[in-house]
Amino acid sequence: MTKPFLSIENLTQTYPDGQGGTMTVFENATFGVEKGEFVCILGHSGCGKSTIMNILAGLAEPTSGVVVMDGREVSGPSLDRGVVFQNYSLLPWLSTLKNVSFGVAARHPEWSKAEVLEHSRKYLAMVGLEGDVIHRKPSQLSGGMRQRVSIARAFANHPKLLLLDEPFGALDALTRGTIQDELLKIWGDSGQTVFMITHDIDEAILLADRILLMTNGPFARVAESVEITIPRPRNRTAIVEHPNYYAIRNHLVQFLGKRSKELAGQASDGATQSPETVRIDLTDAADEPTPEPRLRAVNT
Amino acid sequence: MPSLSLNQRALLLSVVMLVVGLLAWEAAIPAQKAVGELTEYERLTGGGVPKAGVPPPSQVIAKAWQELSNPFYDAGPNDKGIGIQIGYSIYRVLSGYLMAAVVAIPLGFLIGMSPVAYKALNPFIQVLRPISPLAWMPLALFIIQDSEASAIFVIFICSIWPMLINTAFGVAGVRQDWVNVARTHELGHLKTAFTVILPAAAPTIVTGMRISIGIAWLVIVAAEMLVGGTGIGYYVWNEWNNLDLTSVIFSILMIGVVGMMLDAAFASLQRAVAYAE
Numbered sequence: 001m002t003k004p005f006l007s008i009e010n011l012t013q014t015y016p017d018g019q020g021g022t023m024t025v026f027e028n029a030t031f032g033v034e035k036g037e038f039v040c041i042l043g044h045s046g047c048g049k050s051t052i053m054n055i056l057a058g059l060a061e062p063t064s065g066v067v068v069m070d071g072r073e074v075s076g077p078s079l080d081r082g083v084v085f086q087n088y089s090l091l092p093w094l095s096t097l098k099n100v101s102f103g104v105a106a107r108h109p110e111w112s113k114a115e116v117l118e119h120s121r122k123y124l125a126m127v128g129l130e131g132d133v134i135h136r137k138p139s140q141l142s143g144g145m146r147q148r149v150s151i152a153r154a155f156a157n158h159p160k161l162l163l164l165d166e167p168f169g170a171l172d173a174l175t176r177g178t179i180q181d182e183l184l185k186i187w188g189d190s191g192q193t194v195f196m197i198t199h200d201i202d203e204a205i206l207l208a209d210r211i212l213l214m215t216n217g218p219f220a221r222v223a224e225s226v227e228i229t230i231p232r233p234r235n236r237t238a239i240v241e242h243p244n245y246y247a248i249r250n251h252l253v254q255f256l257g258k259r260s261k262e263l264a265g266q267a268s269d270g271a272t273q274s275p276e277t278v279r280i281d282l283t284d285a286a287d288e289p290t291p292e293p294r295l296r297a298v299n300t
Numbered sequence: 301m302p303s304l305s306l307n308q309r310a311l312l313l314s315v316v317m318l319v320v321g322l323l324a325w326e327a328a329i330p331a332q333k334a335v336g337e338l339t340e341y342e343r344l345t346g347g348g349v350p351k352a353g354v355p356p357p358s359q360v361i362a363k364a365w366q367e368l369s370n371p372f373y374d375a376g377p378n379d380k381g382i383g384i385q386i387g388y389s390i391y392r393v394l395s396g397y398l399m400a401a402v403v404a405i406p407l408g409f410l411i412g413m414s415p416v417a418y419k420a421l422n423p424f425i426q427v428l429r430p431i432s433p434l435a436w437m438p439l440a441l442f443i444i445q446d447s448e449a450s451a452i453f454v455i456f457i458c459s460i461w462p463m464l465i466n467t468a469f470g471v472a473g474v475r476q477d478w479v480n481v482a483r484t485h486e487l488g489h490l491k492t493a494f495t496v497i498l499p500a501a502a503p504t505i506v507t508g509m510r511i512s513i514g515i516a517w518l519v520i521v522a523a524e525m526l527v528g529g530t531g532i533g534y535y536v537w538n539e540w541n542n543l544d545l546t547s548v549i550f551s552i553l554m555i556g557v558v559g560m561m562l563d564a565a566f567a568s569l570q571r572a573v574a575y576a577e
Contacts, residue, residue: 059480077483089477093499093575102495106485139576157485 003068004032005193006056006161010272011065013051025051026220028065028273031212033161038187038194040204041222042252043214044260049197053165056195057083070160079107082159086166088146090138090153097134100124100153107157123156124149127182144175148182155186164196168203177236180206188233201252205245206236212275213255216264223263225275226251229283243282251280322357329356355546363546364553378538380530382551386558388530392448392523393516393562396455400512404460405505408467409493412501418468425464433458433519437526447527454523459512466508470501502573510566517559532558 010028017023025048033039043049054060056067058077067074069081090099100120108116124134127148138146147167154162167183168176180203187194198204204211205228213224230242239245304312330353355363371383411418433454440450474497482492524533532555539547 057480057484059483077480077486079484079486081484083480083484085477085480087477089481091478091481091496091499092577093502093573103485106487137576 003071005035005037005070006033006195007068008032008052008056009066009068011052011055011067012063013048013055014063024218024267026214026217026222027267028271029222030272030274031222031225033193033195035193036191038196038207038209039212040196040198040208040210041212041214042198042201042204042256043220044216044256045199047214047217047220047260049214050165053083053163053195053197056161057081057163059083079157080160082154082157082162084147084150084154084162084164084167086169088138088143088150090146090149092138095135095137096129096141096149097121097124099138099149100156103153104156120152120156123152126155126186127152127179142175144171144179147171147179151179151183151186155190155192158190158192160193162192162194164194166197166199169199176200176203181236183207184234201249201256204252205230205248206234206239211252213252213260215260218264219267220264221266221273222275223259224255224278226278226280229279229281244280247280247282251278326356326358329354353545355549359546360549360553363550367547367550377529380535382532382535382554385530385532385535385551386554389520389524389532390558392451392531393455393513393520396452397459397513397516399452400456400459401463401509404463404508405467408464408505408508409471409497411464411468412471412473413497418472425461429461429465431457433515434522434526437523441527447529451520451523451527451531455516455520458519459516462511462515463505463508466511467501467505470504470508471497473504474500499573499575503570503575506566506570506573510563510570513562513566514559517555517562521555 008029008031010030012027012029013025014022015025029052041049041052051060055062056074058074058081074081090096091102094102097117097120100123101116104116104120105111108119111119121130121134124130129145129148129152133141133145138149141149147170151167154164168179171179184207196204196207208228211226211228212222213226214220215223226248228248229244230239230248367382371381373379373381374384411421436454436457437450440453441447444450444453478496478500479492482496487495520531521533521536524531525537528534528537532551536548536551536555539545539551
């Protein structure tokens with residue numbers, strides 16, 4: 001079997017529990033992400049999503065296990081893995097343009113200053129930031145604009161893997177929708193591999209090729225990998241009409257509402273924990289029997 | 301007065317308080333009898349010699365005018381213009397202060413970056429910090445054998461602590477998110493220090509520098525009273541020995557004005573490095 005582009009192998013994270021023992025966040029987590037794929041990871045708070053993200057980014061070391069990207073083991077942070085943090089993480093003493101250009105200059109030390117600025121402006125324009133706005137400090141921007149800057153900074157560097165840590169968590173629903181659309185567009189043009197944490201089921205369905213579902217911690221695991229069988233390009237108003245939309249959505253809601261608890265807290269006894277692939281496709285009836293009938297989900 | 305802005309009203313109130321205060325001071329000083337009004341007995345017992353007393357503000361203002369119109373005259377060791385005396389004091393403060401900054405800011409960076417260095421150096425800092433800078437004076441005089449350099453050393457030792465502690469505190473408190481941004485952009489240690497940690501900690505560092513310059517200016521007056529020779533502290537003490545209270549009051553005011561200007565310089569530096577999150 002060939003290895004996927006990004007391969008997470010037997011990743012385990014434990015912390016001392018303060019009473020001399022250890023607390024296992026997740027154990028032997030194993031999954032892969034293909035090149036160009038957009039993968040979302042869904043799970044309740046405290047299940048270790050952010051820990052996985054930090055390990056992928058190289059900002060944290062797992063207790064055991066390895067992450068292999070493009071044939072090389074990940075150790076330490078790198079420009080090959082761009083991160084968009086939940087709280088934007090812009091440097092408040094730099095202007096919007098400088099916040100992007102310092103990253104571009106770090107990526108391309110051989111470029112002239114003009115080239116760096118030109119490239120930065122181009123990516124800021126892609127997320128709709130042009131004109132005087134790019135000379136403002138982050139404190140003078142709205143939350144949505146700040147996150148746009150952060151996205152522009154990440155995309156401008158063409159990382160091999162883009163990590164998004166709940167990028168829209170702090171935004172209001174309308175702004176979130178706009179930026180999701182922008183993200184889809186900029187991602188569609190770039191073909192970037194994206195790994196994203198989110199709490200929002202609809203957001204995950206709109207954006208992802210595949211959704212990884214995590215059970216609750218401790219001993220959390222990536223239990224399922226749900227394929228999103230809705231063709232692209234997707235559009236937030238059109239996808240809800242798609243026959244698969246509610247079937248997938250219900251499956252996700254059921255998992256997060258019920259099964260994530262039922263599956264929680266089981267030690268792996270050293271076994272590799274790979275997610276089980278779930279494919280829900282009602283458009284082709286011959287493909288698979290319809291999953292058990294579900295109630296219409298109540299929005300959580 | 302609805303037409304006046306807040307600042308205008310405050311200014312007006314300040315002026316009124318100044319004028320009322322000066323008038324009250326002027327009125328509180330008893331006038332000395334003119335020589336002509338004295339009896340012969342009073343004149344024989346020295347009653348005609350001007351008595352030392354707290355001068356009225358009018359005399360202080362006249363003295364200030366006289367001194368400030370020729371601040372840089374030099375008529376021997378005990379008679380130099382106020383400008384020269386203040387110049388000496390500022391020179392000593394700045395030399396000691398800059399040496400302290402050169403030591404304290406890099407050391408504070410190290411302490412802030414390394415929890416081990418912080419824990420290792422903390423007991424020394426805690427013991428050395430509360431020592432009155434003047435307590436170092438005898439030791440400094442003995443070791444350095446030069447009163448001028450000893451005064452500078454005293455300024456050095458008193459300026460170092462607020463800068464050291466604030467730098468360490470500011471550097472240790474830099475948000476991990478910003479450090480992570482530097483790490484994910486593969487910035488080297490030196491680049492991270494200068495492009496992320498220094499600007500992030502700059503407001504705290506400059507606050508420490510501002511506290512230090514204030515303390516240094518407080519201490520230089522006392523230090524110069526001890527070492528003598530030149531400087532505004534020596535000037536105050538010398539005029540006290542001359543029982544010239546007009547000059548004493550004038551120089552006290554000058555100490556305040558210079559201290560205010562030093563503080564204002566650092567306040568503007570503080571505004572320059574400040575950022576809003």
